[in-house]
Amino acid sequence: MKKIKYYYNTNTLRYEKLETPLRVKLLRVFGFIAAALVTAGIISYLAFQFIGSPKEKILQQQNENLRDNYHELKDRIEAMQQQMQELEKRDNNVYRAIFEASPIPDSARAKAMENKIEMATILKLKDNQLVGAITATLNNIDSRIAAQKKSYTEVEELVKNKEQLLSHTPAIQPVSNKDLNRIASGFGYRIDPVYKTTKFHAGLDFSAPQGTPIYATADGNVTTAGNTGNGYGNHVIINNGFGYETLFGHMVRVKVRNGQAVKRGEVIGWVGSTGKSTGPHCHYEVHKNGEKINPIYFFFNDLSPEQFDQILKKAAASNQSFD
Secondary structure, eight states, X not given: OOOOOEEEETTTTEEEEOOOXXXXXXXXXXXXXXXXXXXXXXXXXXXXXXXXXXXXHHHHHHHHHHHHHHHHHHHHHHHHHHHHHXXXXXXXXXXXXXXXXXXXXHHHHHHHHHHXXXXXXXXXXXXXXXXXXXXXXXXXXXXXXXHHHHHHHHHHHHHHTHHHHXXXXXXXXXXXXXXXXXXXXXXXXXXXXXTOSEEEEOSEEEEOOTXXXXXXXXXXXXXXXXXXSSSSOEEEEEEEETTEEEEEEEEEEEOOOTTOEEOTTOEEEEEBOOSSOXXXXXXXEEEETTEEEOGGGSOTTSOOHHHHHHHHHHHTOOOBOOO
């Protein structure tokens, strides 16, 4: 029930009913609405100032993510720059020491990456897309760095072991052959002296008087010394390392023993005709990773180009082998 207000009229000395004019009512309504709008504006301002709108929150979260990604990418780029500097130094050393050529500078690769980033900017990619593109590029560079580091490490080890590799590679003839007339049979299919059929001859036969010294053709360790009943008679097998193995067969007597370390040029036995043999000679084989290969290409230490051409022709003759 609506309350009725009265007021005391001093002129009439009576209580009269209070009636508010329409103008006053309208002013009060407008005043209330104005106050409400002002209050709402202040509250909204304070709310957006300290709390933020949902859109602003999303943008702030995106900015924070981009900032975190930026710092992460920056750290990765700095680490990569250090790695690339180290690789550049090693690259220059390797090329100068081994290949005697100028390497492609890493600055060219860095320039290519900058061009990609500039192109992405020109195409107006979104920030998250640009970050994704840069991340993919950095992941690719990471893989390349890992592969290059592994490759350079292997090359460095080869450089360090270069002298050792050369000393363990067969490089001389197993018997003295200054006049180049001791190669009696070469590598390949030859007539078997016993069965008179064509069989594969896996080495070179050096004819020489019985008792002629036989030399190790490379450094290594003796794995077999003696007669094992395989047709080679008294023979020596040397593991030269780096995948190489050398065999010397039909000795009259073996000088070395199993497990002994030998040097290139060291006497390991003497020429004979033991085992499956038709005359005094040294049967010589070279194996690489278990495969028998032609020893004719491993005499570069004691032959000139002209001498090698002569011995190559002698070894190529189709004749009867000694074993």
